[in-house]
Amino acid sequence: LVLEGKLDDYIEPWSTYWANAEEFICNCAQKGRRNFPLTDSGGLLYFKEWNNLQYTTSSLFLVMVYSEILTKTGANLACYSGEVSPGDLYNFVQPQ
Numbered sequence: 001l002v003l004e005g006k007l008d009d010y011i012e013p014w015s016t017y018w019a020n021a022e023e024f025i026c027n028c029a030q031k032g033r034r035n036f037p038l039t040d041s042g043g044l045l046y047f048k049e050w051n052n053l054q055y056t057t058s059s060l061f062l063v064m065v066y067s068e069i070l071t072k073t074g075a076n077l078a079c080y081s082g083e084v085s086p087g088d089l090y091n092f093v094q095p096q
Contacts, residue, residue, distance in 0.1 A: 025066050026079035028059050029092045033080045045096060056096070064093045 007014055026032035028045060036059075038045055047055040067089035070077060077084040 021062075021066075022077060022079075024059075025063050025077065025089070026081075026084065028063050029079070029084060029089055031079035031081045031084050031088075043095070060093050060096050063089050067093070
């Protein structure tokens, strides 16, 4: 709703939620301040060694949906290590 202009994006809690969501996406895509780990053998995103990839699957779905939103709005994501395009997010998710 914030991205569609239906809510004021500078009013709490929306601005905090939006900033946290974008930081999470940057960390998933390995472009944030505290990137989530990848496996040594294949670069698979994971959160806990013992899980069944439920967090990975949900997180990658979020990254993919946000990539589509950025594509529709013609925007890029400003991450800690630089701008990330929708294509960059898609290219991260695709081999996962």
